[in-house]
Amino acid sequence: MSKIIQLEAGKIKANPFKKFISGGKLAEDRVEKMEESIEHGTLPMHFFVRNIDDNYELAHGHHRLEAVKRKKGKAFKVSCEVVDYNDETMLIDMVRENLTHRDTDFHDLEDSVVLARQWLTIKEPNVSRFDSRLKVLRDKKTGQLKGSESLPDSPRSIAKFLSKQGKTISHETIRNYLQIHDNLHPDLLEKVEKIESASDEEREKKIGVRIATELSTVERKDQKILAKQIKDEGLNFADSVSAINKFKKADDKIKGKVRSGKLKVTKIDSPIDMDYIREEAKRLAKETEEIYEIMKKEHPEDFVAMDKETKQQFKMMMSFMTISSLLDAKMLYCPHHKKTELVWKCCSEKLQDSRDFLKKKFDEGS
Numbered sequence: 001m002s003k004i005i006q007l008e009a010g011k012i013k014a015n016p017f018k019k020f021i022s023g024g025k026l027a028e029d030r031v032e033k034m035e036e037s038i039e040h041g042t043l044p045m046h047f048f049v050r051n052i053d054d055n056y057e058l059a060h061g062h063h064r065l066e067a068v069k070r071k072k073g074k075a076f077k078v079s080c081e082v083v084d085y086n087d088e089t090m091l092i093d094m095v096r097e098n099l100t101h102r103d104t105d106f107h108d109l110e111d112s113v114v115l116a117r118q119w120l121t122i123k124e125p126n127v128s129r130f131d132s133r134l135k136v137l138r139d140k141k142t143g144q145l146k147g148s149e150s151l152p153d154s155p156r157s158i159a160k161f162l163s164k165q166g167k168t169i170s171h172e173t174i175r176n177y178l179q180i181h182d183n184l185h186p187d188l189l190e191k192v193e194k195i196e197s198a199s200d201e202e203r204e205k206k207i208g209v210r211i212a213t214e215l216s217t218v219e220r221k222d223q224k225i226l227a228k229q230i231k232d233e234g235l236n237f238a239d240s241v242s243a244i245n246k247f248k249k250a251d252d253k254i255k256g257k258v259r260s261g262k263l264k265v266t267k268i269d270s271p272i273d274m275d276y277i278r279e280e281a282k283r284l285a286k287e288t289e290e291i292y293e294i295m296k297k298e299h300p301e302d303f304v305a306m307d308k309e310t311k312q313q314f315k316m317m318m319s320f321m322t323i324s325s326l327l328d329a330k331m332l333y334c335p336h337h338k339k340t341e342l343v344w345k346c347c348s349e350k351l352q353d354s355r356d357f358l359k360k361k362f363d364e365g366s
Contacts, residue, residue: 002081009065010074012049013057016127017091021098021111026066030103034067043067045078048093050085059083059090060097087127091119096162099169106194106209113177116158154178176213183216185223210237214244222247225258229265239266 018024037043045068048059058065068078085093095112098104122137124130155175162169180192193206207215207227215223226247230240246268247258257263 002083004079004081006077007049007056007080008074009069009072009076009078011056012047012065012078012080013055014062015058015060015090015094016087017094017115018058018062020115021094021108022105026063027105027108030063030105031066031070033103034064035071038067038071047078047080048083049080050090051082056080056082057090059085059093087125087130088119090127091115092162092164096169099162099173104194106192110177110181110192113158113174114181116162116174117154117178120157120161176209179216180209180212183220184212185220188212188215188223188227208237211240214241218244218248222255222259226265229258233264233266235266243268 014024034043043064047061047065049056050059065078068076095116098108098112118134118138119130122130122133124133155171155178158174158178159169159171162174180189184192188207189212191205191207192209192212194209211227211230215227218226226244230243233239233243235243243265247255247265250258250268254263254268258265258268
């Protein structure tokens, strides 16, 4: 059973895992905001600690404790609940608190998720052995673990691990932070920030977490090009996602034009793409004609029974089905292109006309 005690703020040690989050450093702006909250009497002064050989270690709330020490002094006594936490529980409690607080710095969140993955991957029983093993396994350049087996369905495994004894952590949140950490270009990674908590001036220099997640799904060599175009064009989140998706689905020729600066990513749904669609439509229509001839040879009895108009409608239906399917897929590629919409609509209407005609014919026949 836990007990409540009074401890001097300066005598409470950091969580042993805190050094893995931003190198143990605190975000100065967060501490300053909490100092203001102390002045207004709105900052919670209750903390959770564990006792290790009469040394009290903080479970979470390092920024709050630092604000108390600065504002009230290190000798100021705070209320602490002593909890029976082992090393793993200390990690879970700190990481989970970071992930569930809205004002947590992005890089603290990133480090928290990566720390949880490393803990589960290395599988050491305590923080001391974990730290020693991590130094051996971690690549100094990339920060990735060497020679260690990755977790199956890592985001879900980590989310389940962090959701022990309380708050549920979304595996999608875990997946996004790992996606950014593992795949985003280092030059862009250092600019990522939670935009909702940034000033207007910072927004100009930073990359939002959601856009960073989308950029991290593109090859690294293209990420900086897309990030610059998104910034130069002043795109909002929805338009940025649309632009990134267009680029990912574009063929190599179009990607090459974007890379060389000859084509903006926002202009990918240009007549160049319509030419591609028309050529593909012609090619598939020709293939459909060939399929029709094969069917005619293999099932002559069915074709003999059809009158001329029915055969023509049958051929048209097959052609329009092929073209419409292609254009339907391309609608995701260039959703705002008026010419594409017009061609797709025409094919859909023609296809429906052919279907209605054939249905009527076959109903009459039966």
